Every structure is written in C-alpha cells, then in structure tokens.
Amino acid sequence: MHSVYASMDTTIFEHMSGLARELGAINLGQGFPDEAGPSDVIAAAARALTQKSNQYPPGAGLPELRDAIGAFYARRQGVEFSREEVIVTSGATEAIAAAILALVEPGDEVILFQPAYDAYAPMVRRSGGVPVSVALTPPGWRYDAGMLEVALTTRSKLLILNDPLNPAGTAASEAELAAIAEICVRHDLYAICDEVWEEVRFDGAPHRSLLSFPGMRERAVKIGSAGKLFGLTGWKIGWMCAGAEMARGLARAHQFLTFTSPPALQWAVAEGLAKPDAWFAAQQAGWATSRGRLKQGLEQAGYVVLPNAATWFLCVDLAASGIMLDDRTFSERAVRQAGVASIPVSALFEGDGPRHVVRFCFTKSDATLDEAVERLAAFRRSLTA
Numbered sequence: 001m002h003s004v005y006a007s008m009d010t011t012i013f014e015h016m017s018g019l020a021r022e023l024g025a026i027n028l029g030q031g032f033p034d035e036a037g038p039s040d041v042i043a044a045a046a047r048a049l050t051q052k053s054n055q056y057p058p059g060a061g062l063p064e065l066r067d068a069i070g071a072f073y074a075r076r077q078g079v080e081f082s083r084e085e086v087i088v089t090s091g092a093t094e095a096i097a098a099a100i101l102a103l104v105e106p107g108d109e110v111i112l113f114q115p116a117y118d119a120y121a122p123m124v125r126r127s128g129g130v131p132v133s134v135a136l137t138p139p140g141w142r143y144d145a146g147m148l149e150v151a152l153t154t155r156s157k158l159l160i161l162n163d164p165l166n167p168a169g170t171a172a173s174e175a176e177l178a179a180i181a182e183i184c185v186r187h188d189l190y191a192i193c194d195e196v197w198e199e200v201r202f203d204g205a206p207h208r209s210l211l212s213f214p215g216m217r218e219r220a221v222k223i224g225s226a227g228k229l230f231g232l233t234g235w236k237i238g239w240m241c242a243g244a245e246m247a248r249g250l251a252r253a254h255q256f257l258t259f260t261s262p263p264a265l266q267w268a269v270a271e272g273l274a275k276p277d278a279w280f281a282a283q284q285a286g287w288a289t290s291r292g293r294l295k296q297g298l299e300q301a302g303y304v305v306l307p308n309a310a311t312w313f314l315c316v317d318l319a320a321s322g323i324m325l326d327d328r329t330f331s332e333r334a335v336r337q338a339g340v341a342s343i344p345v346s347a348l349f350e351g352d353g354p355r356h357v358v359r360f361c362f363t364k365s366d367a368t369l370d371e372a373v374e375r376l377a378a379f380r381r382s383l384t385a
C-alpha cells in the first residue's frame with residue numbers, strides 16, 4: 001500500500017455520516033440537503049436515461065453541458081469560457097485530483113490554506129508534491145498576504161484557494177483576492193480555485209473568481225460543482241474551467257481518472273444551468289432561511305456562532321460557548337449522547353489548529369433543525385451544569 005494511504009484514516013465526513021447512520025442520529029455533519037432536489041432537474045435526468053444515449057459521452061463532457069457551463073459563468077460572473085475551456089468531471093473532488101495530477105511534479109511545493117478540504121494534502125503528496133500550510137484563524141479566518149509571502153520558496157508551484165471557504169463559511173474580500181492574485185503573478189504560481197460554494201452566499205456580495213483577476217486567466221483553473229449548485233450532492237457532476245492550453249493538459253489527467261461521467265446527469269445539469277437568475281435567488285433564499293433558523297436556535301441554546309457569509313455551514317465556538325471539550329470529543333459525544341452529528345473543524349487542519357470549533361450543516365427541514373437544536377440545548381446543559 002502506498003504510504004500516503006497506509007497511514008490514513010477514513011475521512012471525517014464518512015466517519016461522522018457512518019456514525020449517524022449506525023446510531024440513527026440527526027446528521028448535521030457531512031454537507032448535504034435533506035430535500036429531494038429540484039424536481040424538474042431530476043425529471044430531466046430520468047427523461048435523458050430513457051431518451052438519450054447511455055454510451056460514453058465525450059471524455060471532456062457533453063458539448064451541450066460545456067456550453068451551458070460557459071453560458072452560466074458569463075451570465076452570473078461575467079467570466080467567459082469557450083467549450084474547449086471546460087472539462088466535465090465526476091464531481092469537484094475528481095476535478096481537484098485531476099488538476100493536482102496535471103500540475104504538480106515531484107518536489108513542487110503547494111500552498112494550502114487551512115482549514116482545508118481533507119482531499120487536498122493527500123493528493124498533493126501522492127503526486128510527489130509537498131503541502132505547505134498557511135493557517136487562517138477564527139473568528140474571521142482572513143487571508144494575510146504577509147503570511148502567504150513567508151510560505152513561498154523557489155519550489156512553490158501552486159496554491160489551492162477554496163473560496164467561499166468550507167468549513168469556515170467565510171468568503172474572501174475583493175482586496176484579499178486581489179492580493180493573492182498579485183502574489184500568484186509575481187511569483188509565477190498556478191492557482192486551483194475550488195469555487196464549489198460560489199452560489200451559496202448570504203452577504204449580498206457577488207462571487208468573484210480568483211481566475212478573473214489580472215494575469216490569472218492563464219495560470220488558474222476554476223472548479224465548480226452541480227452538487228452544490230442544485231443541492232444534488234450524490235450526482236457527482238463537477239467541472240474545471242481554464243485557458244485553452246491548460247485545459248488540454250487537465251483533460252489528459254482527467255481521461256485516466258474517470259474518463260467520463262453519466263450522460264443522463266450531464267443532460268439534466270445542462271438544463272438546470274439554464275434556469276433563470278430568479279430560480280437561483282429563490283434557492284439561496286430558502287437556504288438563508290434555514291441558516292437563520294439554525295443560528296437563532298443555537299444561540300438561544302447558548303452556543304456562540306461564528307460570523308458566516310457563505311456555504312451550507314455554521315461554525316460554533318465551543319470555548320466561547322462555555323464548553324471546555326475539544327472539538328473531536330464534542331463531536332464524538334454529541335453524536336452518541338445527543339444524537340446529532342457535526343464535524344470537528346480540527347479534522348480539516350494538519351498539525352496545529354484551533355480545537356474549539358465545530359461545524360453544523362443547516363440545509364435541512366425546519367423540523368430536523370428544531371429537533372437538532374433541542375437535543376443540542378439539552379446536551380449543552382448537561383456539559384455546563
């Protein structure tokens with residue numbers, strides 16, 4: 001077994017979802033909505049299964065979907081991608097893997113901001129690269145150009161930026177993005193822009209891709225996810241967008257990972273992306289209501305909720321809430337004793353990081369959120385009594 005995997009545990013997401021299933025707990029851990037998802041998009045997939053080809057679509061994705069992704073970003077973010085600049089993948093995680101495999105050579109250093117999706121560092125190592133961490137700190141989790149400069153060496157090859165940031169639930173400001181872009185250009189770095197939360201934003205600010213800053217177009221790959229856009233996480237349809245030359249290299253890496261993804265789902269996502277802006281606004285408003293409900297419930301129960309601007313997650317500061325357990329202990333006990341699964345944020349840090357922050361997913365029905373809050377309120381009382 002390769003040493004990267006031999007020494008590794010199951011991901012925290014699978015671990016907590018497994019415990020939630022086994023114990024019958026409410027799962028506010030792994031991020032997924034408990035609604036069925038948009039019925040017309042699901043119906044489009046069902047129709048495509050019986051009316052369209054079920055044989056291999058083109059490796060880079062159905063041309064119709066690649067055009068729809070280009071049109072979506074032109075309309076929503078003012079960034080243009082031709083069909084040749086879009087590659088459909090089996091979820092954003094595959095896109096991240098393909099991009100790392102395509103760009104990282106043995107010995108290359110890859111800057112990862114922490115907390116980070118736990119898929120990044122192992123994939124960098126498996127490609128022979130060396131992850132170099134730049135830690136962000138709660139409650140703001142802001143980017144600091146000085147800290148980024150300090151982490152750079154002559155071996156720095158690329159950085160991975162997840163914006164908006166999971167698990168923090170924050171979004172980089174225009175000034176932070178401009179500073180990161182300027183450093184990428186000055187130090188000749190590539191950037192993998194994991195923007196799967198681009199449409200899950202509650203601060204009223206429009207999403208702006210790092211790829212759209214001066215000098216970034218030819219050095220950045222922008223990654224998106226239909227799972228997050230439509231609340232259909234099991235579909236595993238994602239994509240990567242990049243300048244034509246980089247896209248050719250990315251497609252070569254992708255062709256030996258999953259080669260291609262189910263055509264019926266690709267047809268349906270193409271239809272979904274053509275939905276009007278008002279549909280996306282309504283979906284976001286629904287998520288905002290759930291976010292408000294969980295935030296208010298947690299606060300009434302005595303939990304201190306950290307500032308949040310984006311994603312499906314709220315983070316709680318345990319120490320500020322008067323709970324002296326570390327986050328892993330809290331999560332392990334809360335799922336067993338209170339019947340509510342969460343994600344300990346330290347699981348998304350390598351080495352030292354804060355151990356007092358726990359993440360809860362709020363894209364659930366009102367009844368589920370209310371029941372979870374009631375259980376967490378009683379649990380907190382039992383801890384602080």
Ligand code: GLN
Pocket residue numbers: 013014029030031032093166
């Ligand atoms: N992005 C998901 C989350 O944060 C996890 C993804 C996964 O489990 N592969 O919950």
